[in-house]
Amino acid sequence: MRPDDIGICLPVTWRRRSAPAHGVVVSARSTVLPDSGMLPELTLRCVPVDIDLTTWRAEALGELGCRLVDFDVEDDDAFELLGRHVVYHRFAHRLGSADVLSDQWAWLSDGLGVVLTCSVAREDYPDYCDVFEAIAETVTIGAAQSPA
Numbered sequence: 001m002r003p004d005d006i007g008i009c010l011p012v013t014w015r016r017r018s019a020p021a022h023g024v025v026v027s028a029r030s031t032v033l034p035d036s037g038m039l040p041e042l043t044l045r046c047v048p049v050d051i052d053l054t055t056w057r058a059e060a061l062g063e064l065g066c067r068l069v070d071f072d073v074e075d076d077d078a079f080e081l082l083g084r085h086v087v088y089h090r091f092a093h094r095l096g097s098a099d100v101l102s103d104q105w106a107w108l109s110d111g112l113g114v115v116l117t118c119s120v121a122r123e124d125y126p127d128y129c130d131v132f133e134a135i136a137e138t139v140t141i142g143a144a145q146s147p148a
Helices: 053-067 122-136
Strands: 015-019 024-029 041-048 069-081 084-095 098-109 112-121
Touching: 053 069, 053 084, 053 098, 053 112, 098 122, 112 122
Parallel strands: none
Antiparallel strands: 015 024, 024 041, 041 112, 069 084, 084 098, 098 112
Protein backbone atom coordinates (compact mmCIF):
# COMPACT_ATOMS: atom_id res chain seq x y z
CA MET A 1 0.00 0.00 0.00
CA ARG A 2 1.12 3.54 -0.80
CA PRO A 3 0.20 6.94 0.66
CA ASP A 4 -1.67 7.57 -2.61
CA ASP A 5 -4.10 4.86 -1.48
CA ILE A 6 -5.32 7.05 1.41
CA GLY A 7 -8.24 9.42 0.94
CA ILE A 8 -10.18 11.97 2.97
CA CYS A 9 -12.95 14.50 2.39
CA LEU A 10 -12.36 17.94 3.85
CA PRO A 11 -14.54 21.03 4.22
CA VAL A 12 -14.30 22.87 0.89
CA THR A 13 -13.25 26.17 2.48
CA TRP A 14 -10.28 24.72 4.37
CA ARG A 15 -6.81 25.48 2.94
CA ARG A 16 -4.80 22.35 2.20
CA ARG A 17 -1.24 21.33 1.59
CA SER A 18 0.65 18.06 1.51
CA ALA A 19 4.20 16.83 1.96
CA PRO A 20 4.24 13.18 0.87
CA ALA A 21 8.01 12.91 1.31
CA HIS A 22 7.45 13.65 5.02
CA GLY A 23 4.45 11.34 5.42
CA VAL A 24 1.86 14.14 5.32
CA VAL A 25 -1.02 13.05 3.11
CA VAL A 26 -2.79 16.35 3.76
CA SER A 27 -2.70 19.16 6.27
CA ALA A 28 -5.68 21.53 6.33
CA ARG A 29 -6.73 24.61 8.23
CA SER A 30 -10.06 26.39 8.49
CA THR A 31 -10.30 29.81 6.88
CA VAL A 32 -12.79 30.96 9.54
CA LEU A 33 -11.16 32.36 12.66
CA PRO A 34 -13.14 31.51 15.83
CA ASP A 35 -13.35 33.89 18.79
CA SER A 36 -10.48 31.99 20.45
CA GLY A 37 -8.11 33.26 17.77
CA MET A 38 -6.83 29.74 16.99
CA LEU A 39 -7.68 28.26 13.60
CA PRO A 40 -8.97 24.67 13.70
CA GLU A 41 -6.62 22.37 11.81
CA LEU A 42 -6.00 18.76 10.91
CA THR A 43 -3.24 16.56 9.60
CA LEU A 44 -3.52 13.14 7.97
CA ARG A 45 -0.19 11.30 8.12
CA CYS A 46 1.07 7.88 7.17
CA VAL A 47 4.17 6.07 8.34
CA PRO A 48 5.53 2.53 8.07
CA VAL A 49 4.68 0.51 11.18
CA ASP A 50 6.08 -2.90 12.07
CA ILE A 51 4.24 -3.47 15.38
CA ASP A 52 0.58 -3.90 16.29
CA LEU A 53 -1.85 -0.96 16.38
CA THR A 54 -2.26 -0.82 20.16
CA THR A 55 1.48 -0.86 20.87
CA TRP A 56 2.20 1.67 18.13
CA ARG A 57 -0.34 4.13 19.51
CA ALA A 58 0.78 3.66 23.11
CA GLU A 59 4.36 4.45 22.08
CA ALA A 60 3.18 7.46 20.04
CA LEU A 61 1.22 8.84 23.00
CA GLY A 62 4.29 8.42 25.18
CA GLU A 63 6.29 10.48 22.68
CA LEU A 64 3.58 13.15 22.57
CA GLY A 65 3.61 13.30 26.35
CA CYS A 66 7.32 14.13 26.23
CA ARG A 67 6.98 16.78 23.50
CA LEU A 68 3.75 18.62 24.32
CA VAL A 69 3.32 21.01 27.24
CA ASP A 70 0.68 19.95 29.82
CA PHE A 71 -0.18 16.84 27.79
CA ASP A 72 -3.18 14.91 29.17
CA VAL A 73 -5.21 12.11 27.58
CA GLU A 74 -8.89 12.86 28.23
CA ASP A 75 -10.53 10.02 26.30
CA ASP A 76 -9.49 6.82 24.56
CA ASP A 77 -11.31 4.08 22.75
CA ALA A 78 -10.83 1.29 20.23
CA PHE A 79 -13.67 0.43 17.89
CA GLU A 80 -14.62 -0.27 14.30
CA LEU A 81 -15.14 2.72 12.03
CA LEU A 82 -16.59 1.96 8.62
CA GLY A 83 -15.29 -1.58 8.72
CA ARG A 84 -11.78 -0.83 9.97
CA HIS A 85 -10.32 -1.20 13.47
CA VAL A 86 -9.38 2.24 14.81
CA VAL A 87 -7.79 3.55 17.99
CA TYR A 88 -9.09 6.95 19.14
CA HIS A 89 -7.64 9.43 21.62
CA ARG A 90 -8.64 12.91 22.68
CA PHE A 91 -5.86 14.77 24.41
CA ALA A 92 -5.21 18.23 25.75
CA HIS A 93 -2.04 20.26 25.64
CA ARG A 94 -0.91 23.86 25.64
CA LEU A 95 0.35 25.77 22.64
CA GLY A 96 1.62 29.11 23.86
CA SER A 97 -1.25 30.45 25.95
CA ALA A 98 -3.87 28.33 24.15
CA ASP A 99 -5.48 25.31 25.79
CA VAL A 100 -5.77 22.89 22.85
CA LEU A 101 -7.86 19.74 22.40
CA SER A 102 -6.92 17.21 19.74
CA ASP A 103 -8.96 14.29 18.45
CA GLN A 104 -6.80 11.55 16.98
CA TRP A 105 -7.80 8.43 15.06
CA ALA A 106 -5.26 5.80 14.00
CA TRP A 107 -5.52 2.84 11.64
CA LEU A 108 -3.03 0.17 10.64
CA SER A 109 -3.23 -1.51 7.24
CA ASP A 110 -0.62 -3.65 5.50
CA GLY A 111 2.26 -2.18 7.51
CA LEU A 112 1.15 1.41 6.98
CA GLY A 113 0.01 3.45 9.97
CA VAL A 114 -2.48 6.20 9.20
CA VAL A 115 -3.18 8.95 11.76
CA LEU A 116 -5.73 11.75 11.56
CA THR A 117 -5.17 14.50 14.14
CA CYS A 118 -7.69 17.35 14.43
CA SER A 119 -6.94 20.23 16.80
CA VAL A 120 -8.81 23.27 18.08
CA ALA A 121 -8.81 25.61 21.07
CA ARG A 122 -10.67 23.99 23.97
CA GLU A 123 -13.31 26.73 23.98
CA ASP A 124 -14.09 25.98 20.31
CA TYR A 125 -14.18 22.19 20.71
CA PRO A 126 -17.99 21.93 21.11
CA ASP A 127 -18.36 23.66 17.72
CA TYR A 128 -15.88 21.36 15.95
CA CYS A 129 -16.01 17.91 17.57
CA ASP A 130 -18.81 16.74 15.25
CA VAL A 131 -17.00 18.24 12.25
CA PHE A 132 -13.86 16.32 13.16
CA GLU A 133 -15.79 13.08 13.64
CA ALA A 134 -17.51 13.51 10.27
CA ILE A 135 -14.13 14.05 8.61
CA ALA A 136 -12.70 10.94 10.31
CA GLU A 137 -15.59 8.93 8.88
CA THR A 138 -14.44 9.84 5.35
CA VAL A 139 -10.91 8.45 5.69
CA THR A 140 -10.34 5.65 3.21
CA ILE A 141 -7.38 3.32 3.14
CA GLY A 142 -6.76 1.11 0.13
CA ALA A 143 -6.68 1.49 -3.63
CA ALA A 144 -10.19 0.06 -4.05
CA GLN A 145 -11.73 2.75 -1.85
CA SER A 146 -12.42 6.38 -2.57
CA PRO A 147 -13.44 9.19 -0.21
CA ALA A 148 -17.16 9.73 0.32
